[in-house]
Amino acid sequence: MKPPIPTLPADLLQALGLSRFVAFDVETTGLDPNVERVIELAAVRFVNGSEEDKFTSLIACPFSLPPFITNLTGIRDSMLKGQPREDVVFKNFLDFMGGDTLVGHNVSFDLSFLKAALRRSGMTRKLAGNRAVDTVLLARVLLPTIPSRSLSSLGSYFNLYTKEKHRAEPDARQTGRILLHLLSHFNRIDITAADLMRRLADGLPHPSAWIFSAWAEYLIKTSSVEGRLRPYQLPYLTDNVIGRIPAAASIEAARVQADEEAAYLEIDEEEVAVFFREKGPLSKELSSFESRPQQVQMATAVAAALNEGGLLAVEAGTGVGKSLAYLVPAIHWAKANGDLGERVIVSTNTRNLQEQLFFKDLPALVEALPLKFSAVLLKGRNNYLCRRRWVNLTSDQPLRLSNNERQALLSLVLWAEQTRTGDIAEVSAFGGEGSGALWMRIASDAGSCRGKRCGERHRCFHTRIRTAAGRAHVVVVNHALLMS
Ligand code: SF4
Incomplete structure (x- = not known):
């Protein structure tokens, strides 16, 4: 065929x-x-x-x-x-x-x-x-x-x-x-994005740079069809929030009450263990699931530690299913105490594990657990695009950028328009000489942030995720952020 x-x-x-x-x-x-x-x-x-x-x-x-x-x-x-x-x-x-x-x-x-x-x-x-x-x-x-x-x-x-x-x-x-x-995809791109690409490519010493001005001119000439075509959507865009984040007012009210009463609700350790047993909820949702006594033991130990407070150190070999063994009791505990304004922070050593927990394990638990919970993937501030800095950098006339920087920015134009997270990890194409320094000019940064005076604050990626992290049941971070 x-x-x-x-x-x-x-x-x-x-x-x-x-x-x-x-x-x-x-x-x-x-x-x-x-x-x-x-x-x-x-x-x-x-x-x-x-x-x-x-x-x-x-x-x-x-x-x-x-x-x-x-x-x-x-x-x-x-x-x-x-x-x-x-x-x-x-x-x-x-x-x-x-x-x-x-x-x-x-x-x-x-x-x-x-x-x-x-x-x-x-x-x-x-x-x-x-x-x-x-x-x-x-x-x-x-x-x-x-x-x-x-x-x-x-x-x-x-x-x-x-x-x-x-x-x-x-x-x-x-x-x-x-x-x-x-x-x-060319005629499904909006003129504003095509025009920015034309400006970035203008004068680039790349044999294909000319196509961006021809593309923008074509879109301008055919602008009468704009709106009739489905806009182009980038594939593989993610979200860094799972579930519905509780409203701010209910969380604040809960925290005030918690300060006064300070009583945590315990979770039922046996109820947690049931999830990991043969024919339990996990076995029904996860095709590769098999009940392992070490996993049950670890999950109940984590549940007990959450109930009693204090520290728990667990060493378990590969294949035990450690992630689920701590995520399930953590979600139970955060749900039980969510009304007290409490949440669980899960911190990983590497970003890879952080992303595996958020994009693989937690979505599997959304399906498997009868509890509705919310979770947030939180990274260090400079992983997120600052919309104000992006607009400032790309609206300069003329653009004050080197050729390498212009070429690197071409791969961000559509992403900056469409991303829900602003997390640069989504853009595998962004890289090359000088891209690290270039990113630091457009990343969210405490020193340059205008905070409440920023005109982009209502759409700010960093503000959105920090706010969600303050209210979600589970927040997945890495050690570098936790210790910062
Ligand atoms: S609030 Fe701060 S980080 Fe967010 S877009 Fe504005 S300046 Fe950038």
Whole structure:
């Protein structure tokens, strides 16, 4: 079955100069274009969104292939014997591509090998007239939150499965199809975001930077359709609040009363143990659940410690199910004493465990437990975007940012519009040289926060989560935050 390719508006392809494009890929002997060689070059031409023509050739190599390359590509020295020289192949390729736009996955890499080969061959014909599009850059902008933007990951994301990998022709074809999928989101982006991307990309020394102004111009020209299309939603956005957070007034009233009476309600240790027994609620909800006596023992010990106060240290081996053994009694205790304004803080050593508790274990307990509870994932303040600093930085005319900073910010534009958490951990695409220092210019920060005088306070990510953490039954933090 042919993989699904989206149908794109003809005027979009025309506006971007992509009615015809050539997706290409090279297999090389290494990473340095001045030392290593191209051993396979392939290109697939797409016209009005459909594959029309292809070019593919192995290329003779003046030295033996590194074993790593043979393992990766399946191309062996014997396969290159008798193949045409690079000057012949590249001349034929130039004839094939004509004036069409070139598309590559990390196109700068492919272009660097193309240019080096043309230089070596003494070809006067230049690539200057051909525009280039980079599917990696576009994926960083449109899919900044997916875990990986490698060719195979994007292929899986768009359901474009291919048997062959790391060979030039299937990779070139896959690149062209991925571009069509990415383009299918272009007319669902709002003009404000597209305009900011245009300003960030303006003057960037990236072969694909031009596409952002063409994109913004297209949206401005077709603004009459705005509102008819479903706006583009980034995938993999999360929330850092589970359940309904109690209202402030009821919590405050409860705390006043608790100060006066200071009596905690105990939880039933046997009731906690029942959850972990065979045929208990957890066994019904968690398919992989099996009752373990050590887990029951730990859960009842935690319940007793919560009832009695004091300290409890538990050492338990891998596979005991420690997380659930402390989360279940903690939720019970927080629920029982929530009316007294009490909550449980769960602190982990690593952010990974913090996220595992919040995104895996607690959602499983939402399903398994009959109790309705709320939980919050709380991180250090500078993990959250400061909306005021973001607006200030991106509304400067002209933008006072280096090229690296502009490119890094491109992956934040749609996220900053849509995120519910403002937690930078959501954006796997944000990174690169100088991104740490750049983030500190837009992260929430006590020193620069305007507090109640901030015009963005009602939408502030840090204020929202701190407020929720003050009222939730369970707050998941890490030790660094707990000790700060
Ligand atoms: S309240 Fe402070 S942290 Fe929040 S958006 Fe305003 S300045 Fe930034």
